[in-house]
Amino acid sequence: MKVVLQNLTKIFPSRNKKSNEEVVAVNDFTFTIPDGKLIGLLGPSGCGKSTTLYMISGLQKPSGGQIFFGDEDVTELSAENRGVGLVFQNYALYPHMTVKQNILFPLQNLRGEDKLSKEEMLERAYTAAKLVQIDELMDRKPSELSGGQQQRVAIARALVKMPKVLLLDEPLSNLDARLRLQTREEIRRIQKETGITTIFVTHDQEEAMSISDMIVVMKLGVVQQIGKPQDVYDDPTNLFVAKFLGTPPINVFEGKVAGGKLYLDGVEVLDVPGVADQDVTVGIRPEGFTLDENGPMVCGLNSVEVMGRDVSVVSTHPASVNSVIRSIIDADNKVAAAETVSYSLKPHKVFLFSKQDESRIYFDI
Numbered sequence: 001m002k003v004v005l006q007n008l009t010k011i012f013p014s015r016n017k018k019s020n021e022e023v024v025a026v027n028d029f030t031f032t033i034p035d036g037k038l039i040g041l042l043g044p045s046g047c048g049k050s051t052t053l054y055m056i057s058g059l060q061k062p063s064g065g066q067i068f069f070g071d072e073d074v075t076e077l078s079a080e081n082r083g084v085g086l087v088f089q090n091y092a093l094y095p096h097m098t099v100k101q102n103i104l105f106p107l108q109n110l111r112g113e114d115k116l117s118k119e120e121m122l123e124r125a126y127t128a129a130k131l132v133q134i135d136e137l138m139d140r141k142p143s144e145l146s147g148g149q150q151q152r153v154a155i156a157r158a159l160v161k162m163p164k165v166l167l168l169d170e171p172l173s174n175l176d177a178r179l180r181l182q183t184r185e186e187i188r189r190i191q192k193e194t195g196i197t198t199i200f201v202t203h204d205q206e207e208a209m210s211i212s213d214m215i216v217v218m219k220l221g222v223v224q225q226i227g228k229p230q231d232v233y234d235d236p237t238n239l240f241v242a243k244f245l246g247t248p249p250i251n252v253f254e255g256k257v258a259g260g261k262l263y264l265d266g267v268e269v270l271d272v273p274g275v276a277d278q279d280v281t282v283g284i285r286p287e288g289f290t291l292d293e294n295g296p297m298v299c300g301l302n303s304v305e306v307m308g309r310d311v312s313v314v315s316t317h318p319a320s321v322n323s324v325i326r327s328i329i330d331a332d333n334k335v336a337a338a339e340t341v342s343y344s345l346k347p348h349k350v351f352l353f354s355k356q357d358e359s360r361i362y363f364d365i
């Protein structure tokens with residue numbers, strides 16, 4: 001099911017009686033979510049991810065704009081009638097019910113032509129349970145399950161009604177690191193097997209990047225960039241997006257462009273043809289540095305961390321905004337123990353941003 005968001009906006013009235021400042025939680029969000037894809041909705045806390053999800057689900061009413069499922073305008077439709085499955089961070093299982101009863105619950109309220117026989121309900125419940133691999137745990141209570149298993153029950157409960165759209169709001173946040181990894185792969189597998197259009201909300205860029213067909217990066221209610229994870233990483237539209245994606249994060253410098261050359265701390269480091277003379281903010285991805293003893297970027301060497309396949313070099317540079325620079329170098333290249341380490345730069349890993357509005361300034365490579 002294709003989902004269309006058209007100028008979707010949500011404004012909350014001020015919570016504070018003294019000030020009249022309203023909160024624009026979601027501002028003019030327009031996007032078509034293609035049928036059968038998994039979309040990662042990504043951004044820092046408070047940027048409007050949950051609000052967007054609740055509007056799609058029908059739990060919250062938009063202040064403006066429209067929502068379509070396929071060609072049907074569902075903006076005024078109640079949550080029950082939209083055919084969405086919702087999964088929250090805190091599982092929200094009924095503690096006094098068994099796993100089986102929890103999964104069956106949404107089916108028992110179906111009325112009219114949707115009403116199912118007991119056998120049909122059980123079959124659906126077991127199919128959903130098998131899909132998330134908890135069919136052996138059907139008679140347990142939620143308190144007898146691990147966090148990861150509880151979240152699987154919540155997913156099964158969302159799937160049992162065969163929703164047209166699956167909405168997941170930070171579903172992995174309560175799990176420990178290893179379970180988070182495992183469960184996110186599970187969610188991807190389930191999504192692929194069922195082909196349900198899925199929106200996955202997270203503040204964790206790595207999580208969103210690893211399982212999404214496309215990511216939507218939000219900031220303060222405004223969509224910053226939409227694209228395939230790799231494309232957004234390789235070609236960020238502004239400094240916010242560049243900084244939000246990637247571990248270790250992008251290295252940021254104060255720089256200057258003059259005569260088509262980029263200068264850091266007065267030293268020419270890269271050709272940037274086509275850019276007008278100006279002060280710029282410079283982002284360099286950790287993998288954008290090449291060890292080069294004659295390279296123009298001479299950095300103070302702090303430490304070298306061996307990580308097996310790669311080596312992480314921690315260094316300093318006068319133009320760096322952060323106290324240290326992190327670069328990732330192939331482990332085959334040896335970093336000599338010395339006071340300094342010198343690099344040349346990979347042009348496609350260097351991004352320039354406007355000092356005025358932090359938007360990207362492109363140069364010809």
Ligand code: ADP
Nearest residue numbers: 012013023025044045046047048049050051052
């Ligand atoms: P996220 O899920 O990305 O952390 P939310 O969508 O929950 O962000 O919130 C977006 C903004 O809207 C925040 O500034 C939040 O404080 C505000 N907000 C969310 N829900 C309400 C509400 N019911 N009333 C007033 N403000 C709200």
Ligand code: MG
Nearest residue numbers: 046049050051
């Ligand atoms: Mg939220």
